Amino acid sequence: MFMINGTAAAFVNEPFTDFSQEENKSAMKAALNKVKQQLGREYPLHIGSDRVMTEAKERSINPGKVSEVIGLVSKASINEADRAMAAALQTFDTWKKVPPTERAEYLFKAAELMRQRKHEFSAWMVLEAGKNWAEADADTAEAIDFMEFYAREMVRLSAINIHQPLTKINGEVNRLTYIPLGVGVVIPPWNFPLAICVGMTTAAVVSGNTVLLKPASTTPVIAAKFVELMQEVGLPQGVINFIPGNGSEIGDYLTSHPKVRFISFTGSKEVGLRINKRAAETADGQIWIKRVVAEMGGKDGIVVDETADLDQAAAAIVASAFGFQGQKCSAGSRAIIVEDVYDTVLDNVLELTSKLKSGLPEENFAVGPVIDQKSYDKILEYMEIGKNEGYLVAGGSKAEGNGYYLQPTIIADVYPKARIMQEEIFGPVLAVAKAKDWKEAIEIFNDTEFGLTGSFFSKNEARISEALQEMHCGNLYINRKCTGALVGVHPFGGFNMSGTDSKAGGHDYLLLFTQAKLTSRKI
Numbered sequence: 001m002f003m004i005n006g007t008a009a010a011f012v013n014e015p016f017t018d019f020s021q022e023e024n025k026s027a028m029k030a031a032l033n034k035v036k037q038q039l040g041r042e043y044p045l046h047i048g049s050d051r052v053m054t055e056a057k058e059r060s061i062n063p064g065k066v067s068e069v070i071g072l073v074s075k076a077s078i079n080e081a082d083r084a085m086a087a088a089l090q091t092f093d094t095w096k097k098v099p100p101t102e103r104a105e106y107l108f109k110a111a112e113l114m115r116q117r118k119h120e121f122s123a124w125m126v127l128e129a130g131k132n133w134a135e136a137d138a139d140t141a142e143a144i145d146f147m148e149f150y151a152r153e154m155v156r157l158s159a160i161n162i163h164q165p166l167t168k169i170n171g172e173v174n175r176l177t178y179i180p181l182g183v184g185v186v187i188p189p190w191n192f193p194l195a196i197c198v199g200m201t202t203a204a205v206v207s208g209n210t211v212l213l214k215p216a217s218t219t220p221v222i223a224a225k226f227v228e229l230m231q232e233v234g235l236p237q238g239v240i241n242f243i244p245g246n247g248s249e250i251g252d253y254l255t256s257h258p259k260v261r262f263i264s265f266t267g268s269k270e271v272g273l274r275i276n277k278r279a280a281e282t283a284d285g286q287i288w289i290k291r292v293v294a295e296m297g298g299k300d301g302i303v304v305d306e307t308a309d310l311d312q313a314a315a316a317i318v319a320s321a322f323g324f325q326g327q328k329c330s331a332g333s334r335a336i337i338v339e340d341v342y343d344t345v346l347d348n349v350l351e352l353t354s355k356l357k358s359g360l361p362e363e364n365f366a367v368g369p370v371i372d373q374k375s376y377d378k379i380l381e382y383m384e385i386g387k388n389e390g391y392l393v394a395g396g397s398k399a400e401g402n403g404y405y406l407q408p409t410i411i412a413d414v415y416p417k418a419r420i421m422q423e424e425i426f427g428p429v430l431a432v433a434k435a436k437d438w439k440e441a442i443e444i445f446n447d448t449e450f451g452l453t454g455s456f457f458s459k460n461e462a463r464i465s466e467a468l469q470e471m472h473c474g475n476l477y478i479n480r481k482c483t484g485a486l487v488g489v490h491p492f493g494g495f496n497m498s499g500t501d502s503k504a505g506g507h508d509y510l511l512l513f514t515q516a517k518l519t520s521r522k523i
Ligand SMILES: NC(=O)c1ccc[n+]([C@@H]2O[C@H](COP(=O)([O-])OP(=O)(O)OC[C@H]3O[C@@H](n4cnc5c(N)ncnc54)[C@H](O)[C@@H]3O)[C@@H](O)[C@H]2O)c1
Pocket: 187, 188, 189, 190, 191, 192, 196, 214, 215, 216, 217, 246, 247, 248, 249, 250, 251, 252, 255, 266, 267, 268, 269, 271, 272, 274, 275, 295, 296, 297, 298, 328, 329, 330, 424, 426, 452, 492, 493, 494, 498, 499
């Protein structure tokens, strides 16, 4: 709980589940069985207090077993998006007046309920997103963390002048308070279908805003489960309006809408830039500049010098490149290794990769499917491009299974300007480049339009100091993998074309969804 003997308990991350323990294994299997009984159900839109079933549906399928339908989710058209906007606008008038501590309570309660049903939420992601158990468990843990963390943050910010203590002068009482912005559109991606959806939505809501939540089209069921949870804890109707639908249809419509005060987006560079551009146009009747928070793609990498622990470096390269099939914005899709140890590290990487078994996520194979046909086709294309840009040393094609399975693929001796070194593939494809020394390796690392995550492996302190300064990315790690940021520990967000560096899970994040009001009273 939040309060212990009247004092706020310190935030701690939700622990990950150890699935080598029999009881945890059984609990996860039971959760999967329970969830399987609920497959194929229909889910409504949530517009204010209305539950709206539309004829048009998003058909969500299991990417690891494509004949299995996870659920059919109602799909909003512009008409329903308009109704949702009206509901959100109306509710904003009352929600903004709810004391911040009360708003935070909804998040604390939801975090607690999610904790109790942790494996069930993870099971939905195993089936809908193709995550293995550990990846799904980490996603659920992060969702719980976001709610706990942002609730605490709202309580902290609501204490007047705490964030920015004001200089005192005689004859005046001055206060700085953080007030909400208005109605926001929340647009999460599918790859962290619970954590990122929950984090983006609850940050906006706990700050006193109301939202239109448009989930990703491939993972709408897990988003619907989150919205149901918020209803269960009694969040007032109209605070979260749930409107799955086409990005190009309602997405474009909403991002241009004059009543939208802010857009919170996480997804690809292409869509993020489109939203940023549309949001910058002032629509008729619009009386503000829209705030855009856009967290976008990455072309992250791991640099290894000759002094590094080579086994640790190889393990980190494999985990970062192939965890969740490389479908993380933080994925280490580039390894840049100095020539003295290039062959040794590459051999280690190949050996570890050859041990990765691919198969059904519900059976907890290390490597599962990619998300859908479009991704599958795109990644296969990149594999072919890669074969012309270096040497194929592992994988390179489809893998067995009734779904979108691909082999973990490694292309070696790739030149820095190659497409597979520059473009985000978002799949299990690792490009390996050779550098003459650690300085050149850092130059190659920085030679990208993105700037999200990176790692530097070395035992040399002087080099580590220089790498800390020179490697230009939002989340830089030393001697560890470049994925797996923890809420509160590693605030997350990137530079350049990786986005607005909003640092989700950090102490500044809620400020993005508030405006600071200074009041000065003469006494
Ligand atoms: N930087 C981060 O924190 C972070 C985290 C996770 C994922 N990502 C990035 O997300 C991408 C993968 O996710 P994705 O495939 O869901 O991305 P995407 O850009 O295709 O879609 C993201 C969301 O935008 C919606 N959308 C599509 N067109 C739209 C439009 N015109 N207007 C409004 N919304 C629209 C989609 O329906 C989805 O909900 C990768 O590039 C990955 O790197 C970044």
